[in-house]
Amino acid sequence: MFHIAKTEWLKIKRYPAFWWVMGITALTYPGINYMFHSVYNNITEKDTQKGKILKMLIGNPFSFPEAWHTVAYFSSIFVFIPAIVVIMLITNEYTYKTSRQNIIDGWSRNEFMLAKMIDVLLLTVIVTVLFAIVAFIIGYTNTDDHTVSHWNMSYYTGLFALQTFSQLSIAFTVGLLVRKSFIALAIFTFYFIIVEPIAVNVLKIKFNSEAGQFLPLEISQKLLPKPAFIGRLDEAGYQASLIAVKYHVGYTLALVALTWLFCFWLYKKRDL
């Protein structure tokens, strides 16, 4: 296992796209949160009656402990950035025919797939650490009352990691199926940004069905409900979405297991 991880690191550590994307992720996480933070400040810091009421009503979503939740929600929108690297890491193996060479050199097909799973795990860990750093800094700088526990809602780090791993695994599966980087990137991005959100809403509005929550990305999307200050506009819905989280942890774990079982099976079955 350690040997496989070491080999993957040899492939990744000098891959320019990896460092570019990590750099972009490191900028977008603070960027998007800072943007929403500014919007919040603009509204609440106005000395109007409306601003004061709003502040009283929703509190500060960027202070502890809610900061973990808010930052996780906004950061998770950008999962398609690390997804680029995930897709490149598998499609490169086909473009360079190195998936075949790795087997010729002595890996079993399962070892190859395990190596790729380690890649996805590694990326998940890196973006989760980035998220945690950003969430902590934002939370710390926005919390006036330091008697409040900083770590109360830090379990959102775990939910963020699970959602990221699940969605990156799906991006990986698309890459493995399609094998061509740009087509895979286009399919994943199109599905992530357009197809699934529309499908979820069509099911909900047109057919009055909640089946949308079981679509591949939506399953884990539900791990990070809308932050309190948005969610509170519909208090009942917000509470329901919080309760649903624990079920979706189970659904997501099942989906992750199925996704990887499928990938291992496909790679074993397919000629290289």
Place this chain on the structure above:
Amino acid sequence: MPPGTVFGILGPNGSGKTTLLSIILDVLSADQGNFLWFGEQSSPEQRKKIGSLLETPNFYHYLSAVNNLKITNSISGRGDAEMMLAVLEKVKLYERRNSRFSTYSLGMKQRLAIAAALLGDPKVLVLDEPTNGLDPVGIAEIRDLIMELSKKGHTIIMASHLLDEVEKVCTHVAILKKGTLITTGDVNDVLVDDDLVEISAADMNALSSVIKNYSNNIKITRDGNLLHLILPKGTAKLDDINNYCFSKGIVLNHLLFKKKRLEAKFFELTNN
């Protein structure tokens, strides 16, 4: 395949040479049939002991020669840092060892693939068209290298459509056509060379009728102003032929001994 041999797999384009090698390297699965490596069923552990070059040089384009070899080493366990430099020196890539693979010419890529196969001095080498893309000097170098390895007792399985190459280095040969094994055995038994003599005279018709009676084992074909005489290996004696014609009143104006009929033999074996 007898140990210590250089086993050539010959056949026209599309005859199944690479397919055969892909099957024994577990890149493709066979519809039927079986093979053993070192007397045992094929496994990743056994592939680690084999140096292979299959079809094209497969490397990570963004990595240098050294970093690509590190991956080969990490997967197969063959060789070490010192040996990497030694094999790069052997294939004359040492000077460019730190350049990215993507900057290499076709010949350099092929050399790196040979270097990767040589890493760790494996006892068995599988080389698919090893001289592809190499210049004449490069081809001669690889040929010498194969002969050197053969002398040291390595077993080499080599696919090629270059008859000259096979004839010069192989001890054994198998000929394939459309996926079927046509013949196999010692290279001297399979590719028996007949003697070929070219003759010409002013009166071609007279020459044609006279030469028929030169020997019982003669086959004659006419090619414009030349007659091709095919005689069993080692029986063509130019002075005898010249004498014979002269005694029959014909003066030859062209008499040429052509030993090789390998190409004709190959066509004969693969075309019918």
